[in-house]
Amino acid sequence: MNGDFRRSTELQQRLHELVPGGAHTYARGADQYPEGMAPVLTRGKGATVWDVDGNSYVEYGMGLRSVTLGHAYEPVIEAVRDELANGLSFSRPTELELRAAEDFLSLVPGADMVKFAKNGSDATTAAVRLARAATGRELVAICDQPFYSVDDWFIGTTPMDAGIPQSTVDSVHRFRYNDLDSLHDLLTAHSGQFAAVVLEAATALAEPAPGFLEGVRKLCDDHGTVLVFDEMITGFRWSAGGAQKCYGVTPDLSCWGKAMGNGFPISALAGKRQLMELGGLRTGEPRVFLLSTTHGPESMSLAAFRAVVKAYASEEPVRAMERAGRTLADGVNSAATDLGIAAHVSVIGRPSCLVFTTRDPEGHPSQAFRTLFLQELLRRGVLGQSFVISAAHTESDVQHTVDAAAEALSVYRKALEAGSVTGLLDGRPVAPALRRFAAPRRLERGRSS
Structure with missing residues (x-):
């Protein structure tokens, strides 16, 4: 013990x-x-x-x-070890970036293009920015699920909203999971103003009710709103192709991370070509600063990702x-x-x-x-x-x-x-990670926990 x-x-x-x-x-x-x-x-x-x-x-x-x-999964470690000898970060793309993109898009058939980054917040924030640019709208509808990003557009909706401009907070509205009426009412009350609808297609605690995801897809189509799936958790845990593959509903954009590299830092924004190209060089529209990260394409994590894809193809x-x-x-x-x-x-x-x-x-x-x-x-x-x-x-x-x-x-x-934990629990209870004040686990100097 x-x-x-x-x-x-x-x-x-x-x-x-x-x-x-x-x-x-x-x-x-x-x-x-x-x-x-x-x-x-x-x-x-x-x-x-x-x-x-x-x-x-x-x-x-x-x-x-x-x-x-699993930690230190040997095929992933071996792939990373082999790549280390070739260097990690360069001034131009590597062939590995192309191969990793091909691997990714083979898993997510509803996506035409992908861009890699290092953390999930990069991807979700890029999706929101892209949706706003593509639609010319500002408002964002998010499902009542725990977490989407460390950036202002989402953190402003949490109790830890210190430092977030009120105008940013006001641009994000919530709807309820498995409640199409709540999304319908929101989109209708602000007709023509929502750039994006962002949600996890499923969570640990909630599967989509029959017709819910299909209904969300239709509402977004009817209102000209970009549908974004957050696949951070569902990707590689529901299936290698994420929740969208499990439930057969294709979003306009999807955001990935977490298990993509089996612990190595990598995330991705994927989506339809007509949207993703707004961040590229084959558009006549004003360009979107989509994703541009120094370490997004570093070779170590891309090699880890490719090894993960191989494992999912052979080991179930x-x-x-x-x-x-x-x-x-x-x-x-x-x-x-x-x-x-x-x-x-x-x-x-x-x-x-x-x-x-x-x-x-x-x-x-x-x-x-x-x-x-x-x-x-x-x-x-x-x-x-x-x-x-x-x-x-x-x-x-x-x-x-x-x-x-x-x-x-x-x-x-x-x-x-x-009727109480008194006498059985040592110390104070845990507290929600996202809370306005450090209490009830505020520390004085010299205390460790």
């Missing part, structure tokens, strides 16, 4: 002195983990990671869903994730049922993208009870804010997780019976 986090805690304190928030991604922050139990990692292999204190964990979330083939990683995910969900949910707490803890979602719910004695979602569950999993060698799995998770990994979860749920039941 893991119990020593002293070195991790020391390094986390030093990170807070040098890096705002103590991590370079808010979702990786120490405030997302139990106090004094935020591991600082050293390496990973397959589905296992190790921290600076020598603890090992079966990991879930897998690099914020960016790793589907999505099927492996779905099979292991179903076993994991069934095992943990059975344990919760056996303990009589299935109404309070449950594993839900698409098998390749599982999350867990945590509820208090009254049945309300609870950060305190969530933190207790995380704490007990960490102590038993399971690391993750979710149960998002990879193709590298073995039967042994899944069984270890089910066993650890069963023990954690026994502690959870004690808290439910007591």
Whole structure:
């Protein structure tokens, strides 16, 4: 059982002195983990990671869903190693860029052109800019889903909107997933003003209702609005061709990232030729500054991407994730049922993208009870804010997780019976990553978590 986090805690304190928030991604922050139990990692292999204190964990979330083939997946590492000897960044395109584009477009038949970048926000913001240029409109409709970009147009809609001009905030409006009427009403109320409709075609928690995506497509066509699919999570986790291939609805533009490189930094904007060409040299229209990044086409990540494409063609990683995910969900949910707490803890979602719910004695979602569950999993060698799995998770990994979860749920039941986590949870509960103030996990100098 893991119990020593002293070195991790020391390094986390030093990170807070040098890096705002103590991590370079808010979702990786120490405030997302139990106090004094935020591991600082050293390496990973397959589905296992190790921290600076020598603890090992079966990991879930897998690099914020960016790793589907497993950490240090050898064919990807080998492809990158081979490319390193050729240099990484040049003053002109390489043949590798052409081959990678061909590979990508072979997976996404609804797209005619693609441009690579380094992070998902680059791609989604470029899509919004392109839609605005193509339509001459300003407003953007986004679905009520958690995250699209670090840029102003989206962050202005979150609680962390400090520094965002109000005019930017006012240009973005929300509609509800699986609610065509909410989108219809929005587009009708501002007729002729919406440049783009942006959504994830599906999420871990929500599949599209029959006719929903088709209805969104038609509404965009009827209103002359560009349809943008965010495929950051669904791409390579629903299928190599993303959600659009699963559900048979083709957007005008789609945005990709995360698992494209199995952890190597690469993203993409893809779409129809008549739109994408506005950022090129074969247009008479005013040119759109689409994507222009120094490191977008660096060879290492393109080589990793091509190796990922090859793996998806030969190894069926999505099927492996779905099979292991179903076993994991069934095992943990059975344990919760056996303990009589299935109404309070449950594993839900698409098998390749599982999350867990945590509820208090009254049945309300609870950060305190969530933190207790995380704490007990960490102590038993399971690391993750979710149960998002990879193709590298073995039967042994899944069984270890089910066993650890069963023990954690026994502690959870004690808290439910007591009506509180007091005496069972060490420290303060976790808090939402995107919140207006640092409280309730605000730190004073010298504190690490």
